[in-house]
Amino acid sequence: ETGVTQSPTHLIKTRGQQVTLRCSSQSGHNTVSWYQQALGQGPQFIFQYYREEENGRGNFPPRFSGLQFPNYSSELNVNALELDDSALYLCASSSVGNRRTEAFFGQGTRLTVV
Amino acid sequence: GDSVTQMEGPVTLSEEAFLTINCTYTATGYPSLFWYVQYPGEGLQLLLKATKADDKGSNKGFEATYRKETTSFHLEKGSVQVSDSAVYFCALRGDSSYKLIFGSGTRLLVRP
Numbered sequence: 194e195t196g197v198t199q200s201p202t203h204l205i206k207t208r209g210q211q212v213t214l215r216c217s218s219q220s221g222h223n224t225v226s227w228y229q230q231a232l233g234q235g236p237q238f239i240f241q242y243y244r245e246e247e248n249g250r251g252n253f254p255p256r257f258s259g260l261q262f263p264n265y266s267s268e269l270n271v272n273a274l275e276l277d278d279s280a281l282y283l284c285a286s287s288s289v290g291n292r293r294t295e296a297f298f299g300q301g302t303r304l305t306v307v
Numbered sequence: 308g309d310s311v312t313q314m315e316g317p318v319t320l321s322e323e324a325f326l327t328i329n330c331t332y333t334a335t336g337y338p339s340l341f342w343y344v345q346y347p348g349e350g351l352q353l354l355l356k357a358t359k360a361d362d363k364g365s366n367k368g369f370e371a372t373y374r375k376e377t378t379s380f381h382l383e384k385g386s387v388q389v390s391d392s393a394v395y396f397c398a399l400r401g402d403s404s405y406k407l408i409f410g411s412g413t414r415l416l417v418r419p
Contacts, residue, residue: 197350226406234397235311235409236351249405283350290403295341296407299349 197222197286197299205305214302216284218265224289225267226296227259230281242267242278242287271304279306309334313397313410315416320387321418328382330371330397338375338399340364340380341407345394354395355380387417 196219206212209237218225224243228236238251242261256272265286272280283297314329332338339358343351355364360375367385369384395408 201349217343228407233412235398235411236407237407238406241405251406273311277357295356298343298352300348302348304369 197284198252199282199284199299201300201302202300203256203303203305205272205307208306209248210274210275211270212274212304213270213281214269214284214304216269216286216299217282218238218267218286219297222288222294222297223265225265226285226287227267227269228283228285229253230283230301232257232280243287255286257299274306276306279304309338309401309404311408311409311410313395313399313413314392316412316414317416318413319418322389323386324417326382326387326391326415327398328395328415329408330380330382332378332380332397332399332405334346334399334401337375337386338400338401340371341381341398341400342369342371342380343396343398343409345396345412346404347393351396378400387415389417389419391415392417 197218226241227239230236241249245261258270260268281301283301284299287296288294310333323361335406341356344354355366357364357373394412398407
């Protein structure tokens with residue numbers, strides 16, 4: 194068991210709406226990353242947060258935004274949802290620095306935009 | 308930019324058959340290489356990794372060797388089980404990066 198939990202597990206939204214996905218990192222990890230996995234594809238990096246600041250971003254528009262809280266939990270927010278945003282959203286926690294660890298993934302949130 | 312290419316699936320094998328899933332990469336410097344596995348309805352689990360050339364990662368009977376000369380990291384298992392049925396992703400992380408770059412995945416189906 195990785196200890197990374199995501200909520201909700203499934204979500205249906207209408208085009209144009211906004212959505213917030215949540216992630217609770219594994220204990221002791223200080224970094225959280227978010228990935229989008231479209232059906233039949235590999236995960237694509239959205240962004241990473243370290244010490245509550247975004248410190249890396251993939252090729253996603255600004256309507257994808259995030260937060261990391263002092264307890265290292267995180268949110269992914271997507272505004273103005275589009276049909277192509279339908280995907281599995283994966284959160285991964287890890288540690289950087291002297292006690293570096295590899296990324297541990299949660300089970301994901303399946304978002305369907307209709 | 309950095310990229311990962313995997314063999315297309317699905318790969319269908321009988322139980323106890325030998326498995327190879329090919330993975331090649333393009334990257335500058337010395338990336339770390341990974342294999343992740345995704346079971347139906349679940350997230351990704353790290354299967355094995357290698358961080359430098361000629362390293363062999365291994366776990367649960369799976370192995371992969373980091374071949375810098377051929378820029379490859381092929382996944383192998385000597386005898387697959389039905390429970391190995393899943394989607395397998397090859398991935399890399401650049402030597403000065405934090406993000407993982409994934410291949411498109413290879414679905415493995417093992418028949419009894």
